[in-house]
Amino acid sequence: MEFQFDLEANKEKIKNFKIFIEKNKGKQGALMAVLHKAQDQFGYLPKEILNVISEELKIPLSEIYGVVTFYSRFSLIPKGENQISVCLGTACYVKGAQKILDKVEEELGITVGGTTPDRKFSISDTRCLGACGLAPVLVVNEDVYGRLKPEDVKEVLDKYR
Amino acid sequence: MHSTHVLVCGGTGCHSSEGDKIRELLAEKVKEKGLDGHIKVILTGCFGLCESGPNIVIYPEGIFYSHVKLEDVNEIVEEHLQKGHVVKRLLFKESYVDGVIKPVNEINFYKKQTRVALRNCGLINPENIDEYIALDGYQALSKAVTEMTQQEVIDLVKTSNLRGRGGAGFPTGKKWETAFKYSADQKYVICNADEGDPGAFMDRSILEGDPHSVLEAMAICGYAIGANQGYVYVRAEYPIAVHRLEVAIEQAKEKGLLGKNIFGTDFNFDIELRLGAGAFVCGEGTALMESIEGKRGMPRVKIHRTSHKGLWGKPTIINNVETFANIPVIFQKGVDWFRSIGTKDSPGTKVFALGGKVKNTGLVEIPMGVTLRDIIFDIGGGIPNDKKFKAVQTGGPSGGCIPEKYLDISVDFESLAELGSIMGSGGMVVMDEDNCMVDIARFFLDFTVEESCGKCTPCREGTKRMLETLERITKGEGTLENIDTLESLSGTITIASLCGLGQTAANPVISTLKYFRDEYEAHVNEKRCPSGTCQSLLEYFITEKCIGCTKCARNCPVSCISGEIKERHVIDTEKCIKCGTCMEVCPAGAVIKK
Numbered sequence: 001m002e003f004q005f006d007l008e009a010n011k012e013k014i015k016n017f018k019i020f021i022e023k024n025k026g027k028q029g030a031l032m033a034v035l036h037k038a039q040d041q042f043g044y045l046p047k048e049i050l051n052v053i054s055e056e057l058k059i060p061l062s063e064i065y066g067v068v069t070f071y072s073r074f075s076l077i078p079k080g081e082n083q084i085s086v087c088l089g090t091a092c093y094v095k096g097a098q099k100i101l102d103k104v105e106e107e108l109g110i111t112v113g114g115t116t117p118d119r120k121f122s123i124s125d126t127r128c129l130g131a132c133g134l135a136p137v138l139v140v141n142e143d144v145y146g147r148l149k150p151e152d153v154k155e156v157l158d159k160y161r
Numbered sequence: 162m163h164s165t166h167v168l169v170c171g172g173t174g175c176h177s178s179e180g181d182k183i184r185e186l187l188a189e190k191v192k193e194k195g196l197d198g199h200i201k202v203i204l205t206g207c208f209g210l211c212e213s214g215p216n217i218v219i220y221p222e223g224i225f226y227s228h229v230k231l232e233d234v235n236e237i238v239e240e241h242l243q244k245g246h247v248v249k250r251l252l253f254k255e256s257y258v259d260g261v262i263k264p265v266n267e268i269n270f271y272k273k274q275t276r277v278a279l280r281n282c283g284l285i286n287p288e289n290i291d292e293y294i295a296l297d298g299y300q301a302l303s304k305a306v307t308e309m310t311q312q313e314v315i316d317l318v319k320t321s322n323l324r325g326r327g328g329a330g331f332p333t334g335k336k337w338e339t340a341f342k343y344s345a346d347q348k349y350v351i352c353n354a355d356e357g358d359p360g361a362f363m364d365r366s367i368l369e370g371d372p373h374s375v376l377e378a379m380a381i382c383g384y385a386i387g388a389n390q391g392y393v394y395v396r397a398e399y400p401i402a403v404h405r406l407e408v409a410i411e412q413a414k415e416k417g418l419l420g421k422n423i424f425g426t427d428f429n430f431d432i433e434l435r436l437g438a439g440a441f442v443c444g445e446g447t448a449l450m451e452s453i454e455g456k457r458g459m460p461r462v463k464i465h466r467t468s469h470k471g472l473w474g475k476p477t478i479i480n481n482v483e484t485f486a487n488i489p490v491i492f493q494k495g496v497d498w499f500r501s502i503g504t505k506d507s508p509g510t511k512v513f514a515l516g517g518k519v520k521n522t523g524l525v526e527i528p529m530g531v532t533l534r535d536i537i538f539d540i541g542g543g544i545p546n547d548k549k550f551k552a553v554q555t556g557g558p559s560g561g562c563i564p565e566k567y568l569d570i571s572v573d574f575e576s577l578a579e580l581g582s583i584m585g586s587g588g589m590v591v592m593d594e595d596n597c598m599v600d601i602a603r604f605f606l607d608f609t610v611e612e613s614c615g616k617c618t619p620c621r622e623g624t625k626r627m628l629e630t631l632e633r634i635t636k637g638e639g640t641l642e643n644i645d646t647l648e649s650l651s652g653t654i655t656i657a658s659l660c661g662l663g664q665t666a667a668n669p670v671i672s673t674l675k676y677f678r679d680e681y682e683a684h685v686n687e688k689r690c691p692s693g694t695c696q697s698l699l700e701y702f703i704t705e706k707c708i709g710c711t712k713c714a715r716n717c718p719v720s721c722i723s724g725e726i727k728e729r730h731v732i733d734t735e736k737c738i739k740c741g742t743c744m745e746v747c748p749a750g751a752v753i754k755k
Contacts, residue, residue, distance in 0.1 A: 029456075035438070036436055067457055070440060072439035089359035090605075091514075094596050130173050130356070130361075134174055144177030144178075
């Protein structure tokens with residue numbers, strides 16, 4: 001699935017982003033902070049933005065890709081308007097998180113790491129959100145749904161459709 | 162002066178079930194009734210009993226309300242706060258027995274705990290530095306920098322025999338001394354707050370509930386070794402912790418407790434946050450430093466100790482959150498007090514994140530030496546739904562599964578290691594008879610394969626082969642030779658891997674093979690999953706309870722169910738894809754899996 005990044009519509013954001021880079025340039029190990037900022041601002045890391053980072057920080061693009069692909073939080077494709085994370089920590093797993101994830105995938109027709117073509121939803125599996133008392137846990141954006149059963153999944157997703 | 166304090170838990174569990182909104186509404190109602198002069202509503206850190214959240218405790222009496230909902234707020238304000246009548250229906254189940262109301266500190270869950278690292282969690286407002294200072298906060302730092310020499314600080318930590326709570330239990334004072342004695346123009350202090358262990362959330366709770374104790378300890382460490390810069394490497398997945406740390410650092414700087422000339426001395430110390438980006442291996446010291454340096458978080462070959470050559474090649478101390486949280490209180494209450502808790506070789510306490518199949522899931526802090534049985538059955542309240550206990554997994558992916566016969570061992574670094582598990586960061590996941598141990602081993606290997614950084618071959622390739630083998634077994638395609646392969650791979654990966662992640666990756670397999678070999682053999686020899694977890698080995702079956710409603714047949718995606726209306730239906734097991742739809746839709750509970 002190809003997703004296009006709209007340079008024109010993001011003009012203002014890019015300007016602000018460049019100011020952020022300028023402020024952090026001198027800092028040792030600035031790349032991680034810059035990537036976090038980019039992901040916050042644009043929702044993902046488009047190659048156009050990675051080019052900007054490469055030029056501004058004078059780091060080869062290959063090295064930046066190396067870092068981006070290493071960490072699971074960074075994404076090279078856009079995240080959906082509603083980001084769903086299913087916790088696959090041990091406590092959630094022993095209480096049936098895999099079945100919750102299967103159900104989410106089935107409902108949305110995409111797999112983990114994917115985004116629906118209408119960009120409405122994306123799914124990620126996270127490693128322990130530290131809310132083990134509520135296991136199994138599913139998070140949509142900032143909303144946490146705990147003690148779930150597979151049959152509850154549809155109802156939760158419907159709220160965001 | 163406020164005579165009544167209403168404490169609302171702001172830990173992750175309670176926060177997720179609207180704890181923050183409950184606090185807001187409580188404060189609003191209290192104000193509305195004109196009670197705000199003598200009633201104070203506070204959002205605190207985690208109380209620990211996450212299972213029963215959102216939780217509220219009302220002091221001075223210590224009345225403990227649990228499972229509170231927004232619509233209950235009015236009643237609490239009007240009945241309890243206005244008229245002084247306790248709302249009995251909202252009391253925590255154990256605090257109201259036979260018509261007697263027990264205060265929060267007499268509940269079993271809390272009675273057996275000793276709160277040292279969590280001493281302030283659930284008591285103070287973590288976003289208000291004054292509350293931390295009111296409980297003697299920053300006194301330890303003041304004492305260290307104004308009255309003690311660097312060596313004296315180190316000696317105190319050394320004699321306390323505090324051991325690293327991040328997993329391996331290395332003596333903290335010894336580590337500090339190594340960095341102190343190595344001369345360099347620049348040194349660093351790092352707090353490892355990259356809690357990646359699935360099933361562990363103690364660091365998260367400390368950061369969220371008592372961030373200043375961590376900052377204070379880092380500054381003490383900085384003074385002791387001669388560092389002026391500290392970093393907290395924290396997971397971006399913990400937004401509340403990140404926010405509270407930001408607030409805490411800001412407040413400490415405003416009060417001159419961080420920054421230049423602390424307490425009027427020439428000691429300078431600053432702390433910066435660095436966010437992780439979702440890589441388990443970054444919890445490993447050298448990988449964490451690579452990540453702070455802006456690179457892939459791949460472990461370094463350890464030619465030098467990090468206390469000699471660490472971050473940017475300078476002497477660096479890395480301690481984990483819980484280790485740091487212990488430091489200030491040791492200075493306040495003294496070494497003898499600290500050593501009187503726990504065992505001789507492992508003094509102090511350990512915080513565990515108790516989760517999985519246990520009634521009171523949550524955060525517990527116990528003196529070292531308490532037994533697993535005490536933790537799971539007394540504090541944890543045992544296994545829900547009358548199921549049978551099968552195993553407890555400690556130490557996350559680097560740990561192992563401990564069976565029932567060892568429940569009475571004392572919990573300390575050495576005894577757990579003897580059983581082939583580890584303390585680790587303190588995740589403790591309880592499993593019951595419905596959990597398949599082969600599947601649990603597969604789950605951890607799946608985790609390790611995904612999180613392996615790929616730098617060294619034994620870990621990158623070996624864990625992958627192990628996972629494939631385990632997958633074959635759980636699908637019923639395994640052979641006895643596969644079990645041998647697992648054993649031989651376990652040995653190689655443990656010996657030959659570069660860092661701790663690889664060296665311990667095989668532990669879940671080794672320990673389950675040791676204690677639950679019969680389950681592996683049932684999968685391999687009889688193509689059977691004794692606990693009924695492994696889907697491919699199950700068969701769905703319609704019992705005599707069938708009322709012949711045809712619902713299963715209509716919903717079956719592969720049309721493998723046949724039968725007449727009002728007669729018992731039959732599943733064609735050859736065609737069945739084991740999706741479980743029939744079981745879900747059956748109104749009579751007639752479908753079983755075996």
